[in-house]
Amino acid sequence: MTGPKRILIACGTGIATSTVVAKAIEEALKERGIDVITRQCKAAEVRSLVDQADLIVTTTPLPNNLGVPVIHTLAFLTGIGKEDAIEQIVKALQKKK
């Protein structure tokens, strides 16, 4: 039985943009009936938290080869491409079983 998916949300300091992005993702996915657990962190902490995440969404560049799908987007801040970003997240979560 699969539990809620875990999304790691990264930004520069782990307090500002990741807060907005985490809330926006939780609400968007709830509307689609998808339960997720989000966790915010700084970009520098991502590598150490990667094994606790099914997906990473970030507003800031991250190293490659983290072993977990990464979605880079500003859409939850600027509104540009928000629907696309949500679709990408849904698809990425569906792939991970």
Place this chain on the structure above:
Amino acid sequence: MSNAIAQLLEPKSVFLNICAENTVDIITKLGNELYKSGYVKESFVDAAIAREQKMPTGLPLAGDNNAAIPHTDIEHVIKPGLAMATLQNTVNFQNMAEPEKSVPVRLVFLLALDQPKAQIEMLQEIATVLQSPEIVSNLLKAKDYNEVIDALAGGNC
């Protein structure tokens, strides 16, 4: 509608139609105001400038204008606060998601946040502002603090 930004934004922390040469200049101007008002420690300005170089906060928005949201780690903050500037000229910030790209900015929010998740309402309101080209445009036209508050409320007269 509650106005978390208006509650945190003091009139003296609002700088309208000012000139700034670059990111260091504008962050220093706004940061010094927050330091004088007791929101941040002396280390805040340098930390915010350094962070901006490594992890820039320029945001390209829909519409004609762009914004930046410089901020830094909580250890430099005494209590949560916000300073805002609208610029006469554009200042180039680098793009948050693609730091090699420049974003010409005329609206800057300097954030002093002291806890993860604590100022969520204020942050969500800022995101709402950024997502509305009309509000951004009204902010850039504002001539005084009251017009700023009006613009943030959605420009209802």
